Amino acid sequence: MQFNNLFSILPAAVLALFGCVLLLLRFDSSRPYLIFLAFAELLAAIGLWRQTDFLGFTGFRGAILIDPFGIAFNAICLVAGLICAVGAYRYMEREDEDHPEFYGLILLAQSGMYLMNSGTELITVFIGLEITAVSFYSLTGFLRSNPRSSEAALKYLLLGAFSSGLLLYGFSILYGLSGSTHYLNIASMLATRNSRDPLILMAILPIVLGLLFKIAAAPLHMWAPDAYEGAPTPVTAYLATASKAAGFALLLRLILGPLHDLRPAWEGLITFAAIASLTVGNLAAITQSSTKRLLAYSSIGHVGYILLGLVAGNKTGIEAMLLYLLVYTLMTTGAFLLLSALDREGVTDFRGLLYRHPGVALLMILLLLSLAGLPPTAGFVAKYMIFLSLVQARQYWVAVIAALYVAVSLYYYFRIIREMLHNPDDSPATLTISTGWRAAVGLTAILSLGLGLNPEPVLAWARSALR
Amino acid sequence: MSLYPITTAHYVILSGALLLIGAAGLLMRRNIIVMLMAIELILNAVNINLVAFSKHWQQVTGQVFAIFVITVAVAEAAVGLGILIALFRHRGTVIADEIDLLKW
Amino acid sequence: MDAALFYTFAAITLAGALATVTRRNPVHCALGLIFSLLGVAGLFLLQAAELLFAVQILLYVGGVMVLFLFVIMLIHLEQAARLRQYSRQWPVALAALFAVFLEIYVLAQSGLPGLPPSPQPRLNAGGNTERIADSLFYVYALPFEAASLLLLIAIVGAVWLARKKEQPQ
Numbered sequence: 001m002q003f004n005n006l007f008s009i010l011p012a013a014v015l016a017l018f019g020c021v022l023l024l025l026r027f028d029s030s031r032p033y034l035i036f037l038a039f040a041e042l043l044a045a046i047g048l049w050r051q052t053d054f055l056g057f058t059g060f061r062g063a064i065l066i067d068p069f070g071i072a073f074n075a076i077c078l079v080a081g082l083i084c085a086v087g088a089y090r091y092m093e094r095e096d097e098d099h100p101e102f103y104g105l106i107l108l109a110q111s112g113m114y115l116m117n118s119g120t121e122l123i124t125v126f127i128g129l130e131i132t133a134v135s136f137y138s139l140t141g142f143l144r145s146n147p148r149s150s151e152a153a154l155k156y157l158l159l160g161a162f163s164s165g166l167l168l169y170g171f172s173i174l175y176g177l178s179g180s181t182h183y184l185n186i187a188s189m190l191a192t193r194n195s196r197d198p199l200i201l202m203a204i205l206p207i208v209l210g211l212l213f214k215i216a217a218a219p220l221h222m223w224a225p226d227a228y229e230g231a232p233t234p235v236t237a238y239l240a241t242a243s244k245a246a247g248f249a250l251l252l253r254l255i256l257g258p259l260h261d262l263r264p265a266w267e268g269l270i271t272f273a274a275i276a277s278l279t280v281g282n283l284a285a286i287t288q289s290s291t292k293r294l295l296a297y298s299s300i301g302h303v304g305y306i307l308l309g310l311v312a313g314n315k316t317g318i319e320a321m322l323l324y325l326l327v328y329t330l331m332t333t334g335a336f337l338l339l340s341a342l343d344r345e346g347v348t349d350f351r352g353l354l355y356r357h358p359g360v361a362l363l364m365i366l367l368l369l370s371l372a373g374l375p376p377t378a379g380f381v382a383k384y385m386i387f388l389s390l391v392q393a394r395q396y397w398v399a400v401i402a403a404l405y406v407a408v409s410l411y412y413y414f415r416i417i418r419e420m421l422h423n424p425d426d427s428p429a430t431l432t433i434s435t436g437w438r439a440a441v442g443l444t445a446i447l448s449l450g451l452g453l454n455p456e457p458v459l460a461w462a463r464s465a466l467r
Numbered sequence: 468m469s470l471y472p473i474t475t476a477h478y479v480i481l482s483g484a485l486l487l488i489g490a491a492g493l494l495m496r497r498n499i500i501v502m503l504m505a506i507e508l509i510l511n512a513v514n515i516n517l518v519a520f521s522k523h524w525q526q527v528t529g530q531v532f533a534i535f536v537i538t539v540a541v542a543e544a545a546v547g548l549g550i551l552i553a554l555f556r557h558r559g560t561v562i563a564d565e566i567d568l569l570k571w
Numbered sequence: 572m573d574a575a576l577f578y579t580f581a582a583i584t585l586a587g588a589l590a591t592v593t594r595r596n597p598v599h600c601a602l603g604l605i606f607s608l609l610g611v612a613g614l615f616l617l618q619a620a621e622l623l624f625a626v627q628i629l630l631y632v633g634g635v636m637v638l639f640l641f642v643i644m645l646i647h648l649e650q651a652a653r654l655r656q657y658s659r660q661w662p663v664a665l666a667a668l669f670a671v672f673l674e675i676y677v678l679a680q681s682g683l684p685g686l687p688p689s690p691q692p693r694l695n696a697g698g699n700t701e702r703i704a705d706s707l708f709y710v711y712a713l714p715f716e717a718a719s720l721l722l723l724i725a726i727v728g729a730v731w732l733a734r735k736k737e738q739p740q
Contacts, residue, residue: 060713127717138728147557165509176520476682487671492592494664522618527702542725549729555646
């Protein structure tokens with residue numbers, strides 16, 4: 001069997017190539033860009049699907065590993081990218097910034113995520129992480145005439161570069177400990193080490209902190225609400241889902257790979273981050289008056305739930321993380337995109353939406369119920385799996401705390417729903433809706449409900465991804 | 468540990484000190500340009516580590532890694548300064564906490 | 572001899588870094604950074620990393636610093652130099668500093684515990700640049716190509732963000 005190196009990065013190569021070509025195109029409307037982008041994502045998806053026949057192969061001397069885990073995370077990122085781009089064009093037209101660079105950067109960021117998801121070598125994953133991060137700095141500040149956008153981009157960049165520096169510092173110590181940048185060699189060199197070793201702590205602490213920043217987990221979340229609020233809303237949707245998923249892929253590959261036997265060195269930090277994210281995310285969301293900020297804080301809370309799968313640490317826990325990430329991606333992209341159609345972002349701007357636009361309001365209610373984790377939505381299945389893994393791992397106290405925060409989250413999600421049921425006042429927010437937006441938000445809402453009614457396919461998918 | 472002869476540990480300590488100065492500068496200064504410079508200091512601390520370990524293991528992998536770190540530093544500085552210029556156009560200031568969002 | 576050079580370059584690096592984060596005038600900060608980067612370049616040379624020494628000076632001191640100085644000149648900073656220079660982030664900064672201090676203390680006590688001994692010297696067998704080129708284009712071909720993509724994105728991003736939005740006529 002002749003296995004080509006290029007094949008192992010085919011999806012990333014396609015995305016990068018189309019992204020570069022997209023930068024050169026100029027059309028009068030944004031539709032051709034979208035078709036182009038969708039075509040690139042489709043090709044990448046086909047490449048990804050073809051990879052299922054080559055599981056276990058490595059490319060570029062061990063830099064890329066083709067396994068179900070990477071394919072699953074890449075699928076999540078592809079879905080998020082497609083949904084956000086398709087739902088974005090009317091928003092970008094409204095802001096008068098519907099340029100090909102926007103769609104080009106979305107594709108280029110995606111190629112970086114591929115390296116993060118599938119890379120098994122420190123330099124490769126780091127360059128992938130930076131490709132993703134630099135694209136997102138640019139996308140966050142994309143609305144040049146809006147000072148909030150530039151400020152958000154600068155804050156994201158300053159703290160993002162700091163966390164990259166921390167991560168790199170950890171990588172440099174890891175290289176010093178093992179003399180190699182490949183995960184397999186690192187794992188064999190670290191196998192004999194004690195988790196109390198100061199050098200091990202010097203490596204693990206900055207790496208985990210740097211990655212907690214990338215997934216916006218407390219206590220390193222302070223950039224997230226501001227960056228999410230200032231960024232163009234479709235970019236927020238993309239940033240809150242795909243970038244986070246890729247960060248989780250990188251974290252899991254390191255923690256379940258070379259660092260797995262050093263569990264005592266990172267377990268405490270991860271548990272603390274999970275509980276802190278639940279606390280900060282859910283409590284801060286209560287008082288927000290802007291829906292965008294509210295959703296930003298709630299996404300920090302969701303990171304807390306996802307991290308709980310790692311706290312449980314058993315097979316169910318990791319499966320639950322994957323399942324939760326997929327469901328979270330669907331409902332969060334949906335909610336942010338729905339918000340992008342409104343011209344104002346306050347919680348009270350949803351007032352009377354049910355009477356003026358019943359269809360849109362019902363979609364939002366569906367997404368909010370799923371975010372809150374109520375049956376029969378997919379959000380419930382995801383949370384159920386997380387709690388199941390915690391109970392299996394006998395982490396009862398953690399499960400109780402997490403369950404309390406589910407009750408808290410009900411309050412602020414229902415605040416938005418209550419506003420929608422109120423009578424409309426004098427100057428309601430106006431909606432700009434496109435066909436692509438309808439398709440994107442409709443799909444996420446339907447899947448949020450459908451996967452809850454029949455969770456068997458996604459459960460099987462999560463199980464197969466961890467074979 | 469003695470001052471002489473110079474070992475890998477000396478370089479790692481120097482790198483730690485540089486990391487400390489860089490992190491302190493980034494967290495405490497208000498001038499955004501100086502904050503961007505502090506990031507360069509942090510990345511240089513990483514490079515000192517990488518090259519020292521490269522010498523220790525007698526292989527060039529660490530030096531190759533350092534080249535990539537320099538590339539990343541350049542990319543981040545370029546985008547950071549680009550955003551800074553856009554922001555200066557809006558606000559006329561480069562002081563971090565006079566820009567609303569940059570209070571942390 | 573090596574020790575004297577190490578301590579000289581280390582002193583230049585740290586003094587430059589301190590100047591960077593403490594000076595009022597951003598131009599002075601940039602000069603401090605240049606000194607610090609030159610000190611690091613000297614350390615690279617001490618460790619037989621000749622190519623990195625050249626790259627550090629040409630690319631960093633020559634390229635990045637010009638960029639910084641260019642921006643400093645572009646946006647006039649006289650008023651910034653007269654203002655309060657430090658934010659009120661003492662608790663966060665102190666926590667971060669404490670962690671690094673602890674690290675330095677532990678290392679100064681024990682050196683690098685458990686690091687395997689250095690193998691036979693063969694770092695630059697066949698020339699430093701040749702070895703790096705081998706490694707870069709053979710083992711690390713993928714990140715090398717990806718880095719070109721990263722630079723492209725940085726160019727597009729920087730140009731997009733810094734350019735003024737065209738006003739419709």
